[in-house]
Amino acid sequence: MLEDKIQLEDKTQLENKAQPESKTENFLDNKYHLNTEALLDDQFSPAINRFWNENAKVNTFESINGGTIHTIHIATGQANAIVISQGRNESTLKYKELVFELNQQGYDIFLIDHRGQGLSSRLGGDAHRGHVQEFQDYVVDLTTFVETLQLDTKYHSRFLLSHSMGGTISALYLQQQAHPFQASAFFSPMFSINLGALPAFLAKLISYISDLICAWFSDLACYAPGSGPYFSNPFEGNSLTSSEKRYRSALSTFEINTKTQLGGPSMRWVNESLYASEKAITDAAQIDIPMIVIQAGADSIVTAEGQQAFFANNTRCQHNQFITIANAQHELLLEQDKYRIPAITAVLDFFKQSQQGKLTCTK
16 A cells, blocks of 8 residues: 555665755644544544545546546536645545545645556556556656646636655656646655665666566566565554554555555566656756645655755746655655644645745746
8 A cells, every 4th residue: 555665775875965945844733724633533534435425526538558547526616726646556545535625725626546556557467566667658647637627727726736656747747748737736756766775776777677577578567676466564663654543544445445456566667767756856947837845854765865856956936845844754645633734734825825926937
């Protein structure tokens, strides 16, 4: 479930990069009346599930790169819209709580299960291998999805929100495509994967050769080292979130909806993701809308260096924000209230400033 930590070992140390100026949020000001853990059970809550069941409408489309892409539309007649680009090994069902909250703040929400996960077509030879042939396929699917929504003709304000791998996809999309969005939010974006002590150039070489050798002997994509088919990991000792209720709620979506279960990433996914995240950093200046990056201070899945480099490379928007949530783990949207509420509050503030015309970029 959720994001997998890819463990590749080598004795070479990672290069340290300069950090951008950042702001640390360590307070709890719940001015938007966001959901709290006290209101949750191990399957979100009756109110959240009722809202989802009444308003989540399934839509699918056929990707030009093959496969059926599963999406969810939450359209309740709000004036503003948010598109959500999810992380690796996630499904739209993980976002029930966030969708419930965002709708209460005046947003219609549109979610996509990226290819190879959730309820979209699976790749890699079986249902459990987290595989993609080309990372750009994610970007093409997101482009198609957004185009079908016709957001600029239906909504006053439009925003793009992403998590982890979805941040890489969103960044590449914003860099490459004409789009309807006015601002973007990145939660724990995957701009550099935690490879332990293994340098990225060596990880790219190993993953490329491994994928090539696998293709000679099998039609199945090779799992990355330390990963395999879906396995229900206990809350104790997880490196994703310190909120047991939210962890169990997300886990329950996989246990109840078994078709959404996914195992570890393939070596090709690793290779494609390493190159894609580097490209997102290199081309960050091509993004012409304000963005807010929310970094999890205790993230062990992705590293801070990539997020900082991405942020530093975009100088077009003077109101960009970089916020670190101290001590929070990777799954900011599933974290304890003391981490999650400041993170979401910062994004809602940012989107409100955009609606008020207070955020600007140079063209």
